[in-house]
Amino acid sequence: MKQIAILGSTGSIGASTLSICEQFPGRYTPVALAAGANVEAAFNQVVRWRPKLVSLATEQHADDLRQRLRAAGINGVEVLHGTSGTIAVASDPAVDFVVSAIVGVAGLEATYAAILAGKTIGLANKECLVAAGDLIMAAARAHQVALLPIDSEHNAVHQCIRGGTAAEVAQIWLTASGGPFRNLPAAQFQHITPAQALRHPTWVMGQRITIDSATMMNKGFEVIEACRLFDLPPRKVRVTVHPQSTVHSLVEFVDGSILAQISVTDMRLPILYALAYPERPASSLTFDLAQLSQLDFSQPDLERFPCLRLAYEAAEAGPAARIALNAADEIAVAAFLAGQIPFLGIPRTIERVLELTPAARPESISAVLAADRAARVAAEEVISRSATSKLLATA
Numbered sequence: 001m002k003q004i005a006i007l008g009s010t011g012s013i014g015a016s017t018l019s020i021c022e023q024f025p026g027r028y029t030p031v032a033l034a035a036g037a038n039v040e041a042a043f044n045q046v047v048r049w050r051p052k053l054v055s056l057a058t059e060q061h062a063d064d065l066r067q068r069l070r071a072a073g074i075n076g077v078e079v080l081h082g083t084s085g086t087i088a089v090a091s092d093p094a095v096d097f098v099v100s101a102i103v104g105v106a107g108l109e110a111t112y113a114a115i116l117a118g119k120t121i122g123l124a125n126k127e128c129l130v131a132a133g134d135l136i137m138a139a140a141r142a143h144q145v146a147l148l149p150i151d152s153e154h155n156a157v158h159q160c161i162r163g164g165t166a167a168e169v170a171q172i173w174l175t176a177s178g179g180p181f182r183n184l185p186a187a188q189f190q191h192i193t194p195a196q197a198l199r200h201p202t203w204v205m206g207q208r209i210t211i212d213s214a215t216m217m218n219k220g221f222e223v224i225e226a227c228r229l230f231d232l233p234p235r236k237v238r239v240t241v242h243p244q245s246t247v248h249s250l251v252e253f254v255d256g257s258i259l260a261q262i263s264v265t266d267m268r269l270p271i272l273y274a275l276a277y278p279e280r281p282a283s284s285l286t287f288d289l290a291q292l293s294q295l296d297f298s299q300p301d302l303e304r305f306p307c308l309r310l311a312y313e314a315a316e317a318g319p320a321a322r323i324a325l326n327a328a329d330e331i332a333v334a335a336f337l338a339g340q341i342p343f344l345g346i347p348r349t350i351e352r353v354l355e356l357t358p359a360a361r362p363e364s365i366s367a368v369l370a371a372d373r374a375a376r377v378a379a380e381e382v383i384s385r386s387a388t389s390k391l392l393a394t395a
């Protein structure tokens, strides 16, 4: 029986992981949960799974949960909060496997702690590898920890890459759905509203990642992730637009063979693959190839999707640029959702922040977090200055 910790248990990856635990009761059991701010969902998870340890976002959330557990007559569950609580969940001695699915740099410290504690990691958090890929990979090597990607594209590459040696890999192809604006003419991008951008054609996900899919920044982050995970230069990590989201990614070998991974668009499958690796347990997550009529592939348009270009540039530029890329994107996406900047203001803000970011190589997670905070401040200044100049322009 594998004892699982889930960082981000009330999010969509967390819920899918618990659904796998439900389907494989003899194999996987969640023993520690980091649940965030949703006390109701955390309470229901504790009632169902009785983990030994739960952590919530704040002391107030933790108090609320303790009170509800007492009222329900549930004892023996330790309730913690904050970053130290998440780290305790990630490094609990009873845990064998940590699913890292907290969105944003909030998941970084806990994931790093899990690696230092020697846990096998199922990685769904992109920011870990985008903002701190060098540190995370070095720590994983030093502690001989397996980092198994849960992100569907990287999971597909991980599966296909087993078909050859590292030296035999010519390049990899990450598939992109293209998002809701795949066919939108360039002239209409300026009118895109948050409601339109939140409607993703194939995947149901959290708000930030849905907007990142609409700008294709999500694919840009995935390029950077893939460079770190598979130790490849950016030019060997290609993107192909594949609207059916059926081929999850491909690996091209030096002899010209290309291996693709095809499966249902259901995150439970990459989660199961990571949990079970190197085994493949039988599951009901099957894909009916007989129903498949068409697979389309096309080149991404970097003119209409400048975020993807910015990500390739940051991938080449170095660690400071990658931290700034992620931080500026998070601030810009929030400003877009709040109606403060237009859709095209997202890449404009990020590009400006990248220009303002000096080259540097942070040597610790705290240095990464400091650079992340500085880039956020820079992004907020860029946004408020653009708002001021617009006011002056219309005055």
Ligand code: MG
Residues within 6 Å of the ligand: 151, 152, 153, 222
């Ligand atoms: Mg993905």
